Amino acid sequence: MIDLRSDTVTQPTEAMRKVMAKASVGDDVFQDDPTINKLEEKMAEMSGKADALFVPSGTMSNLVALLAHCQRGEEYIVGQDYHTYLYEAGGAPVLGSVVPQPISVEPDGSLDLGKVESVIKKDDYHFARTKLLCLENTHNGKVISLEYMKKAYDFAQSKGLGLHLDGARAFNATVALGCELKDLAQYSDSISICLSKGLGAPVGSVLCGDKDTIKWARRWRKMVGGGMRQAGVLAAAGIYALDHHVDRLAKDHAKAKVLAERLSQFDELDVKPELVQTNMVFIKTKLETAQQLADFLTEKGIIIIPSESMRWVMHLDVSSDQLDFVCQQVKSFFNSRR
Ligand SMILES: Cc1ncc(COP(=O)(O)O)c(C=O)c1O
Structure with missing residues (x-):
């Protein structure tokens, strides 16, 4: 199957599975797992932060960050379409009595x-x-510029606020910006980075920040049941991904551009290739068309989520040949309707 629903669907590669199988492990609740310790040190170094914490998911990473920054009855300002507001099941208010203050997100993905x-x-x-x-x-x-990040960070500091960056796809941003992770992370007090999206690891995220924030995040991680034991097998996949799968994200961005350009040739699909900055292509169409297209593609072994505003995602497990195949099948679909 060619799965275009998300970059979270990637399978660990053979090489990644080999390093996972051989990883040295220990009990991470005692901070005894050498591979997790290595991953945390590596991510702290790459992000330019003093410390880092390996967690099972991006949702938990954001949650423990929010709870480390905010006490009960305190508030975080957040985009109303951001993951930390909309897609984390209300974790911070439910579990931490932290109050979200959502505001609309600007077309470029930033907050005014x-x-x-x-x-x-x-x-x-x-x-x-x-x-x-x-x-x-x-x-x-969409990639938010370093200029904006600096402005936002200076602003937050001038108001006495912390700044947490949900950098689930921070490496897609840095590859698109042509900068290092620390160039982006310097404009945050904490940054959460997912290893299991475009980087292709099966599980895991890392929260990076100062010693005190990570100390509190570690306590919260324990409390929400995210203290893992011999999870070095997972951290090994993360280390492998950081060593081998960061630069290649540029290929996913290039594939997304090609996909958008090809899809924009169909009148029934509203696609703007000039808006594609990383690995995601957004496609507007009639719901009925989307559903029929999804059914047609499923029969050809291609999975999409049909809706009036669809997101098709390029990743490690979509080769250039498979991309060609997808484009041919979309063409066949529209030809079959004429
Ligand atoms: C922007 C963003 N942040 C956080 C997450 C949460 O990651 P996870 O699925 O590992 O909990 C996601 C997941 O898709 C995401 O897209």
Whole structure:
């Protein structure tokens, strides 16, 4: 099957499975797992932060970060379409009594700092205390510039707020920007990075930050049941991905561009290749067309999620030949309707 639903669907490669099988392991709750320790040191170094914490998922990484930054009754400002607001089952308010203050996301994926300023609460016991600004980069495949990140970080600091960056796909951003992870991470107090998206590891995310934030995050990780034991087999996949799968993200970005250009030739599909910055292509069409296309493609071994606004994602497990095949099948579908 050619699965275009997400970059989370990748299978660990043979080489990755080999390093997983051979990984030295220990009990990570005692901080005894040498491979996890190595991964955390590596990520701290790459992000330019003092410390790092391996966690099972991006959702848990964001959760423990929010809870490390904000106490009960404190507030984080967040984009209303960001993962840390919309797609994490309300974890921070439910488990930490932390209050989200969502605001609309700008077309480029950033937050308007004027709007952010307007929702910062004054020091008055009627209000939750505003503590944190939460950004996401990339957001829906869009890369937020380093200039904006610096402005947002300076702004947050000037207001006494922390800044947490959901960098689930931070390496897609750095590859697109042509910079190092630490160039991006320097404009945050903490950054969460997923190993199991474009990087192709089966499981895991890493939260990077200062010693104190990571100390609190480790405590929260334990509390929410994310303290793992001999999980070095998973960290080994992460290390392998960092060593072998970062630069190749450029290939996924190039494939996404090609896909968008080819799909834009069909009148029934509204696709803007000039808006493709990383590995995601957004396609608007009628729901009925999307459903028929999805059914047609399923029979050819291609999986998409049909909707009026579809996201097709390029990743490690879609080769250039498979991309050609997908484009041919979309053409056959529209030819069959004429
Ligand atoms: C932007 C963003 N942040 C966080 C996550 C959460 O990652 P996980 O699925 O590992 O919990 C995702 C997952 O797709 C995501 O897209």
